[in-house]
Amino acid sequence: xxxxxxxxxxxxxxxxxxxxxxxxxxxxxxxxxxxxxxxxxxxxxxxxxxxxxxxxxxxxxxxxxxxxxxxxxxxxxxxxxxxxxxxxxxxxxxxxxxxxxxxxxxxxxxxxxxxxxxxxxxxxxxxxxxxxxxxxxxxxxxxxxxxxxxxxxxxxxxxxxxxxxxxxxxxxxxxxxxxxxxxxxxxxxxxxxxxxxxxxxxxxxxxxxxxxxxxxxxxxxxxxxxxxxxxxxxxxxxxxxxxxxxxxxxxxxxxxxxxxxxxxxxxxxxx
Amino acid sequence: xxxxxxxxxxxxxxxxxxxxxxxxxxxxxxxxxxxxxxxxxxxxxxxxxxxxxxxxxxxxxxxxxxxxxxxxxxxxxxxxxxxxxxxxxxxxxxxxxxxxxxxxxxxxxxxxxxxxxxxxxxxxxxxxxxxxxxxxxxxxxxxxxxxxxxxxxxxxxxxxxxxxxxxxxxxxxxxxxxxxxxxxxxxxxxxxxxxxxxxxxxxxxxxxxxxxxxx
Numbered sequence: 001x002x003x004x005x006x007x008x009x010x011x012x013x014x015x016x017x018x019x020x021x022x023x024x025x026x027x028x029x030x031x032x033x034x035x036x037x038x039x040x041x042x043x044x045x046x047x048x049x050x051x052x053x054x055x056x057x058x059x060x061x062x063x064x065x066x067x068x069x070x071x072x073x074x075x076x077x078x079x080x081x082x083x084x085x086x087x088x089x090x091x092x093x094x095x096x097x098x099x100x101x102x103x104x105x106x107x108x109x110x111x112x113x114x115x116x117x118x119x120x121x122x123x124x125x126x127x128x129x130x131x132x133x134x135x136x137x138x139x140x141x142x143x144x145x146x147x148x149x150x151x152x153x154x155x156x157x158x159x160x161x162x163x164x165x166x167x168x169x170x171x172x173x174x175x176x177x178x179x180x181x182x183x184x185x186x187x188x189x190x191x192x193x194x195x196x197x198x199x200x201x202x203x204x205x206x207x208x209x210x211x212x213x214x215x216x217x218x219x220x221x222x223x224x225x226x227x228x229x230x231x232x233x234x235x236x237x238x239x240x241x242x243x244x245x246x247x248x249x250x251x252x253x254x255x256x257x258x259x260x261x262x263x264x265x266x267x268x269x270x271x
Numbered sequence: 272x273x274x275x276x277x278x279x280x281x282x283x284x285x286x287x288x289x290x291x292x293x294x295x296x297x298x299x300x301x302x303x304x305x306x307x308x309x310x311x312x313x314x315x316x317x318x319x320x321x322x323x324x325x326x327x328x329x330x331x332x333x334x335x336x337x338x339x340x341x342x343x344x345x346x347x348x349x350x351x352x353x354x355x356x357x358x359x360x361x362x363x364x365x366x367x368x369x370x371x372x373x374x375x376x377x378x379x380x381x382x383x384x385x386x387x388x389x390x391x392x393x394x395x396x397x398x399x400x401x402x403x404x405x406x407x408x409x410x411x412x413x414x415x416x417x418x419x420x421x422x423x424x425x426x427x428x429x430x431x432x433x434x435x436x437x438x439x440x441x442x443x444x445x446x447x448x449x450x451x452x453x454x455x456x457x458x459x460x461x462x463x464x465x466x467x468x469x470x471x472x473x474x475x476x477x478x479x480x481x482x483x484x485x486x
Contacts, residue, residue, distance in 0.1 A: 021468070021472055026479065064470070124320045125321060188388045200469065201466045204458050208393060212396030214392055221466050222465065244472050245465065248471075248472075
């Protein structure tokens with residue numbers, strides 16, 4: 001029995017995980033969400049900004065991390081538009097250029113935001129370090145035109161924005177090392193306030209920066225999206241996903257416990 | 272058109288997930304398609320968002336508007352072109368110059384900022400709360416957290432200190448460090464599980480909602 005359990009075909013586990021996700025999806029279950037302090041700090045910071053403030057959003061994730069970061073991006077940007085906070089989007093990753101553009105357009109259409117007045121999208125420029133440092137001097141030295149090719153001088157929103165001094169917060173939505181780049185080159189050098197929304201895989205690496213206040217807030221993966229949706233009172237994909245997630249987590253915890261029990265029994269039998 | 276897009280995405284999703292059963296031609300087709308599209312997309316975007324605005328347009332303007340100062344761009348462009356010297360074996364040594372410049376500039380920019388962001392700020396963040404304890408600003412629970420963090424930092428650093436044999440006091444402290452490391456790895460594993468399951472949830476949502484209209 002123990003032998004069988006230890007040599008279980010991994011495909012059975014895949015089927016169990018698939019069922020743990022598919023069944024709750026069909027049943028449309030909902031669990032309550034508790035908001036953690038790092039997500040609340042991000043929300044509080046944005047909530048405290050007066051109308052007309054400016055947030056720069058870095059869409060630094062590709063399609064493989066879209067599931068975790070798109071719901072978060074949607075919630076935060078919607079909150080900004082509601083508060084009449086201006087949003088400047090950009091990316092340091094080539095594969096994220098279209099994702100960021102589509103996301104801003106979708107949320108703007110929902111919130112009634114106007115391109116050029118309430119938001120602008122600068123797109124992608126290669127060379128992350130040079131981009132981050134260059135924007136500290138002059139944003140238009142790096143992005144002379146927006147993603148659609150319109151000169152920044154022709155975009156009303158950019159008229160009074162020269163560099164980070166006019167940007168009240170940078171929100172980095174990241175699946176890689178970009179948050180560390182923002183901290184290293186933008187927070188350290190220009191004292192720019194930074195918040196981050198990152199994938200579950202890298203969130204553990206970000207907590208030290210939160211503790212030292214190099215990050216004003218941190219949102220962890222789909223959980224961060226669900227928490228932010230709760231804070232703005234607009235449950236969406238993040239909230240739905242986290243309810244389903246709980247079933248998959250219960251299964252994983254159960255399998256880990258079962259695997260450990262079987263391992264220790266087998267070891268004792270061996271002795 | 273949107274319907275075709277949904278069907279293509281659904282088929283490719285199933286092709287990729289078929290790998291969970293075993294490696295097969297459908298999976299390999301989807302994988303190669305993904306790699307090809309990613310590279311093609313990256314090249315086109317880098318050309319339009321990088322090469323054109325930073326190299327081609329300034330040079331073109333310099334020549335057409337006779338603003339000869341713009342030709343100064345030829346210096347960085349020329350250095351960049353040296354990367355391709357590798358394609359000519361007899362001139363391959365020329366690649367050392369752009370690499371040397373890249374490493375030199377990169378290190379010069381990174382070292383002071385990384386030192387400040389990752390070492391000085393972190394040391395300050397570990398020790399600064401003790402001043403708050405001294406000023407009586409922290410609750411008992413917060414003081415416990417501050418002390419625990421200091422123990423964690425010192426014991427984990429001791430674990431990675433290999434100049435002294437890990438015996439006696441050093442061995443004991445490094446074992447405490449292992450406990451903190453394990454907690455860290457456990458936290459990272461838990462978050463990774465959450466991340467990976469999120470990806471599955473999004474794909475299942477796409478298949479059940481957008482493709483099959485079951486939810």
